[in-house]
Amino acid sequence: MKLQETIRILYDAGVEFVVIGGVAMGLQGSAHLTKDIDFCYARTTKNMERLAKALEPFHPVLRGAPPGLPFRFDAKTIANGLNFTLSTDLGDLDFLGEVSGLGLFQDVLGTSDVKDVGGVDCRVLSLEGLIKSKAAAGRPRDLYVLPELRGLNEIKKKTGLE
Amino acid sequence: MTEDQEKFALHLINNPPPGSELAKAKEYGVDLTLFISTLRRSPTERARSLSEGARIFQIAKQTHLSEK
Numbered sequence: 001m002k003l004q005e006t007i008r009i010l011y012d013a014g015v016e017f018v019v020i021g022g023v024a025m026g027l028q029g030s031a032h033l034t035k036d037i038d039f040c041y042a043r044t045t046k047n048m049e050r051l052a053k054a055l056e057p058f059h060p061v062l063r064g065a066p067p068g069l070p071f072r073f074d075a076k077t078i079a080n081g082l083n084f085t086l087s088t089d090l091g092d093l094d095f096l097g098e099v100s101g102l103g104l105f106q107d108v109l110g111t112s113d114v115k116d117v118g119g120v121d122c123r124v125l126s127l128e129g130l131i132k133s134k135a136a137a138g139r140p141r142d143l144y145v146l147p148e149l150r151g152l153n154e155i156k157k158k159t160g161l162e
Numbered sequence: 163m164t165e166d167q168e169k170f171a172l173h174l175i176n177n178p179p180p181g182s183e184l185a186k187a188k189e190y191g192v193d194l195t196l197f198i199s200t201l202r203r204s205p206t207e208r209a210r211s212l213s214e215g216a217r218i219f220q221i222a223k224q225t226h227l228s229e230k
Contacts, residue, residue: 035219116205118206122205154182
């Protein structure tokens with residue numbers, strides 16, 4: 001997983017995104033580890049074009065798809081889908097158009113914080129947003145992390161930490 | 163995290179108020195002391211830790227698969 005490099009590439013390409021999922025948890029201070037990077041992306045034509053162009057050099061393919069399955073991660077493919085789980089030269093990247101419990105990009109953006117990650121002002125889903133989305137997703141692996149997220153949120157609020 | 167914030171955070175971790183989310187997390191089995199080390203780090207340092215964690219996870223997975 002090339003986290004800082006991936007964020008820098010998307011940022012430089014002008015892609016509108018919010019870091020969500022396990023990486024957002026880690027950036028907010030959780031000790032949780034993850035092997036993929038999840039993003040929520042804006043579904044405007046321009047953003048989908050920028051996203052496709054930014055990832056093209058890193059050979060995105062559908063994760064877990066049979067080898068040789070024709071797939072092209074271009075703006076048209078993105079427009080015709082919503083959520084994509086990709087394997088790329090940067091590692092496993094997931095791009096979600098919608099997040100459980102929160103909604104579409106603008107809703108997710110509204111519950112995000114700005115974090116300086118390697119010199120990039122990056123939008124990261126807030127602890128409140130993570131708690132809401134994990135509770136709504138409701139899978140065992142989502143519910144499992146809720147006590148840690150709620151405890152972390154409480155300690156950050158009480159100590160005034162960002 | 164300032165010295166005062168760290169002191170207060172340590173106090174809360176060692177003495178989570180009854181009924182608080184911290185108390186519930188501790189009861190659930192969360193190691194609250196990990197919060198101190200993660201909160202001391204900047205987001206960039208946390209990003210490095212995440213990448214390193216993923217790298218170690220990948221090595222462990224490959225080792226497990228090659229031993230099968």
